[in-house]
Amino acid sequence: MLKDKLIPQINEYLKNSEVKKLLGLTDNVNVKFLAQGEYNINFALYDYGKKYVFRVNTGSQLEIDNQIRYEYNAIKSLERSGVTPKAYYVDDTKSFFNYGILIMEYLDGRPLDYGKDLNKAAEIFANIHSLELSEEDRSTFIVEDNVFTERILESRRLLKDFFISDKISKELKNFFHKFLNWAEKNRYKEKYFIENKWHVINNTEVNSHNFIIGEDESYLIDWEKPVISDPCQDLTQFLSPTTTLWKTDYVLNEEERKEFFKTYVKDLRGEDNNIRERVELYTPYLYLRALSWCAYAYLEYLNPNKDIKNMDTFNTIKEYLDINFMEKLLKEYL
Template sequence: MLKDILNNKIYDYLKYSNLNEKLNIGEDYNVKFLAQGEYNINFALEGSNKKYVFRVNTGSQLGLENQIKYEYEALKNLEASSVTPKVYYLDDSKKDLDYGILVMEFLEGKPLRYDKDLNSAAKIFAKIHSIDANGNGLKNFIVEDNIFSARINESQKLLRDFFQSSKIPLYLKNFFDIFINWAEKNRYEEKYFLENKWHVINNTEVNSGNFIIGKEKSYLIDWEKPVISDPCQDLTQFLAPTTTLWKTDRILKEEEKEEFFKVYISNLKDNSIRERVNLYTPFLYLRALSWCAYAYLEYQKEDKEIKNMDTYNKIKEYLDLDFMKDLLKNYF
């Protein structure tokens, strides 16, 4: 497997690049596999009482030619927040390992728990959203102004084969057809975000597993696909049932959300976030449920090797008509 091949090659890479000296880990160090996603493989690099994350990039969710540099520049700009990993090294040449390389801070802690750590998350978001998103370091970043249109366009692409498939029941096709038409009719409301522009750095993957809650400090990690856009993108996704139910059985209560907003606002001094989140919520649902529809169809392919039955079962739960109607009962 690639992770095993890379594990051996990283030892050689560290020596002939002198990176072990630059990172001050000495000659006696260890490389250990940490975790693997669809586009990145992470290793723990440890020596001389220092520990780092050695990140190898194998592709791009954003379709970028230089994905690892995009992430590096985001992390560099985010360091001012003190709630994201510090980044120490970039090699985007792809000369020695054939992949982009990033070395960043190894952070100790546990994943976020919704019943205990909402205030910590609110403070993390406030610090990140306090960073000037108009600086030169972010001039090459993807900017999303028309956030309703962006979600509609994504969903139409995700649903293209879904609408044509004979494997999908008619009632599901009808539901998504009604949902898309509703979104199109209400697309005009994105003018609020154009007339009241507030741009911040959004992570776009703010599930509980991407937070590290430490004893003294807490962090938001995994900055693979950040965009410059309205803060409602991350906050809506973080609070939404489609996120909280993915790995847990939690749906946040209204009083929990209100406490979260109070902490966020007290640290950022902007009272418009509730309205922004409320406006954006159904369009987040459109994207989340459309992805589930797309993924469900992918799992029906005969040559598809289902690797995660938990994911497949969760997708089917989300596509339950009663579940989707309940999510959208306040909108249509």
């Protein structure tokens, strides 16, 4: 597997005097596999009490040429929030590895528990969404003004091969055609977000395992594809069953959602601009993104040359693409 091949390469790479000097590493650094996503593999570096995360990027969901530099710049911009990791080193030359490299802070803690940590998550979101955006931020991050249009364009891109594949049933193709037609028909409602603009930095991948819950401090990690856009992007995704069911068997009830919004609004450094209404409007477009990505990823997993394969993820993808699951999820809209 790729992660096993990378460990000896990382050991060799860390002998580079620039990296060693910057991080204060010795020749006895220990490299261990930590975790992997769909487009990144993470390793822990241990060296006499020092700990770092060594991140290897294998692809880009944003379809940008320099994914690792985008992520590094985003993390550097977010350090002022106090609830995201620090970035120490980036190598986007691909002169040693065939992949982009990022070295960042190792944060101790556990994944978020929806039953215990909703208020902590709300506080983290409020902290990040309260950051005052600079011109540098607007040049660093992708900016999305038309949130419905962006989701439709993104989904059409993700579904392009899905619609022409002979490995996909006609029933599934018809379902996504119907969903896209609904999304186009209702796209005019995005004028609300244009006329009532509220821009913040969004993570866009806020599942439970992208939170680190510590004894004293908690954090939001994995800034692979952040954008500047309406805060409904992150909050809708965080609260959605397509997210809560991804790594856990949990669906939030209405009381939990109310408590989450209450804490979020209380901790905002600024005015609440009807966040609940924004989330309600955006919800079906979040579903469009989530399910379209599953359709795209399903075909990727059928490719024997895919660099990273998480079989638990593949099984969840297949569950989400079940017609009954999708129809139940979208019964209010389709």
